[in-house]
Amino acid sequence: MAILASEVELPGSVRVRRRVPRGLLVASCLVAALLLLPLAFLLLEARQVGWAQLFGLLFRQLTLTLLVNLVGLAVVVTALAAGIGTGAAWLVERTDLPGRRLLALLLVLPLAVPDFVVAFGWVSLLPAVSGYGGAVLVMTAGLYPLVYLPVSASLRGADPTQEETARTLGLGPGRTFWRVTLRQVRPTILAGCLLVSLALLAEYGAFEILGYQTFTTEIFTEFQVGFNAPAACALSLVVVLIGLLVLLGEGTLRDRGRMARTAHNSRRAGPRLQLRRWRWPAVAALALVVAVALGMPIGVVLYWLVRGGSSTLPQSASVGSAAGHTVLYSAAAAAIATILALPVALLACRSPERGVRLLERSTYIVQGLPGLVIALALVFFALHYLPFVYQTSGLLIGAYAILFFPLAYVAVRASVLQAPVALEEVARSLGRSPWQVRWRVTLPLVAPGLAAAFCLVFLSAVTELTATLVLVPTGVQTLATQFWAYTGNVSYGAAAPYAAAMVAISIVPGILLGRWFDRRPAQLGAPR
Amino acid sequence: MKAVSAVGLHKGFRATPVLRGLDLAVEQASLTAVLGPSGSGKTTLLRVIAGLERADRGELSLAGQLVDGGRHFLRPERRRIGYVPQEASLFPHLTVEQNVGFGLARQLRSGPRVAELLDVVGLGGLGGRYPHQLSGGQQQRVALARALAIAPQLLLLDEPFSALDPSLRASVREEVRGILARTGIATILVTHDQEEALSVADQVAVLRQGVVAQFGSPRQLYSDPVDLEMARFLGDANLIEGIVSGDEVVTPLGTLRRRTSPGSAGTPGPAVVLVRPEQIVISAEASTGVPGRILHAEFHGHDSVVEVASAAPQLPGTIRVRVQGAANVEPNALVTLSASGEAQVWPKPAE
Secondary structure, three states: OOOOEEEEEEOOOEEEEEEOOHHHHHHHHHHHHHHHHHHHHHHHHHHHHOHHHHHHHHOOHHHHHHHHHHHHHHHHHHHHHHHHHHHHHHHHHHEOOOOHHHHHHHHHHHHHOOHHHHHHHHHHHOOOOOHHHHHHHHHHHHHOHHHHHHHHHHHHHOOHHHHHHHHHOOOOHHHHHHHHHHHHHHHHHHHHHHHHHHHHHHOOHHHHHHOOOOHHHHHHHHHHHOOOHHHHHHHHHHHHHHHHHHHHHHHHHHHHHHHHOOOOOOOOOOOOEOOHHHHHHHHHHHHHHHHHHHHHHHHHHHHHHHHOOOOOOOOOOOHHHHHHHHHHHHHHHHHHHHHHHHHHHHHHHHOOOHHHHHHHHHHHHHHHOOHHHHHHHHHHHHHHHOHHHOOOHHHHHHHHHHHOHHHHHHHHHHHHOOOOHHHHHHHHHOOOOHHHHHHHHHHHHHHHHHHHHHHHHHHHHHOOOHHHHHHOOOOOOOHHHHHHHHHHOOOHHHHHHHHHHHHHHHHHHHHHHHHHHHHHHHHHOOOO | OOOEEEEEEEEEEOOEEEEEEEEEEEOOOOEEEEEOOOOOOHHHHHHHHHOOOOOOEEEEEEOOEEEEEOOEEOOHHHOOEEEEOOOOOOOOOOOHHHHHHHHOOHHHHOOHHHHHHHHHOOOOOOOOOOHHHOOHHHHHHHHHHHHHHOOOOEEEEEOOOOOOOHHHHHHHHHHHHHHHHHHOOEEEEEEOOHHHHHHHOOEEEEEEOOEEEEEEOHHHHHHOOOOHHHHHHOOOOEEEEEEEEOOEEEEOOEEEEEOOOOOOOOOOEEEEEEEOHHHEEEEOOOOOOEEEEEEEEEEOOOEEEEEEEEOOOOOOOEEEEEEEOOOOOOOOOEEEEEEOOEEEEEEOOOO
């Protein structure tokens, strides 16, 4: 076996190359292979259907309609999300906006409310909110945090001396914003936009509630209602193709964005811009955003909870037992995804060699695969080759773990960077064996990140709807499936407790996560 | 018995050789500086000695015991080597006390040993702090205490002072030297700062392209560099032309005694002569010596270096002269220069 070597740039510009640990390499390859399984299964299914039939299914009016629907929505929602996200980030980070700390928190929270609950909130109260207009409203409200969050972080980390220099060169605040600030954060904005597009591509529940036809709703109908596997497979291929294209763009931007980042120690904050008479209009605008994205869905859920409501469906699962299943599946998936992320992160952070980087990149591909496609691919495979795993909880947990691997990976990678190899080497020279070093040095340093990864995946799995609907074992109800069943039956009062339980369960990991991110600067030894 | 004995060490990474047959012998209870420019293999040498890298060829013995060579390889945790990397690398999740006690047996970790060590490095009472609550110099000293805790037979310091700001560097350096002298542990200090190497070490090994180009006491290295490159590397050097005759060398600056060390040219004829700035005297009177014109003076506090332009063809365009305290010279003033003492001499390279 060829031994990979890598160069590690040490401070003092001495280059030392280390061997890639073989165990880690093997484990990471296995993880990458596992993550690529859905894609492989999908292609396998496509081959079984036959390319001739696939082309027949693809080149028809329906595909074009779906494409137009998707692009028409994506363009408008992405532009709105970029405008709202960037504007809100700038107001919160760079101006003397009153109540900006509270607003900063409220502006992020919509991420914890699943989009189908937002849609439910609007439609159950105002049935007129539907179709294209409804989709624009709900998806913008649900997805703008994907721009807001990275842009505000980028503004916080950007070098204020650039703006100060622009001011000394004679630019006013407005022109400084256009010519300097916006330039600094532009790659971040674009990357956020691509995340919004990916989310739009993957969304199912909200579109179904709003009655807006896209690829996911059509795939779901073909598969669950029409039992037309070939058609579902053909449309899935289109979705995967679009997803991978978007991902490719995102990867390119990520590399470019790296250059825009500034040195660690230049974290001095510049003076905030005085809004003067625009203060209260600005607050009102952000309050409106929060009201639409957060206040409305939460308010409506509470309204239905209080009003209660009878259901025509038989009570197949209580909130308690559905919550039990949701927690069980989500926790298992979170643990698995976190464990899978660890070897890849260790390898990628410590052996930044070209081959290793390629391996790491291959795990990003999962981001471009919607949950529905991953679930369908697993179903195709199980039906053909392993019928006994079909409709088992294992398949659902596996789908969650694959789907949310990228989330776990981000957190685990960040924490592995907190545990540099130099520390392990010092520990070795102090007379500790490799296993003792892992136990006493590496694990304690990585543990907070592992906890964060677990929480991120758990939070997302609790509110996952689409893959759950496809893969949930027969006779088992989770919060999401039960909510869906009642909503589909227009029993809003009966659905509300399940939505409330989902949001409540995801708040605990949310708080833990917030605390972890607050703690990180201290660990890095940054001046406080 | 040498504390460290390396014979013909080779270490490369893929196609790039880093150590190319390096020999080094470090005496017990001595402080050896390994000096070299970036990329000369300093850090790799340290890592091979610590056992963090395995040599491709050659033998390495510690206190007479073979630890790396042939099929022998002693793992790093068995070598009892205190290793202090560049950035102190304290464990951020442990307090100062826990950091220092890391290499100790469990029952010793809470005993008096840790407090003693903290006193040794002058940090008594700070045991409960976390690394990020310490200054850079304090972190460096904790790292030293942590390495000393395992009673090492050898200490390796990898540019330990480079992360400190200059005002702190000298004081921490002195403290560390004091601690090492008291404990009597053989120490290897890697640095790229020749002033640091010359001022701190008992012995200096200058690394160049993976081999030791010269090894000796700081005074030897400064006065008898093996070649011109070494002469320039170790401090300010005026390289002037002269003629060797017998034990003397005649230069425009005066007649100097020729040093009789290895590498020094003995054959009569044209030669290159190393004259250190402190060997030259500036005189305002037109006495014997070479006329020159003052360019400017760099004031260093304890001394000054004056640059003088000279028109003599055997001299370089500017001559550097060291004078005590502030130089009492005006730019463009006309002076004469003369040199005295001993000088290292090399045959003049053919043109």
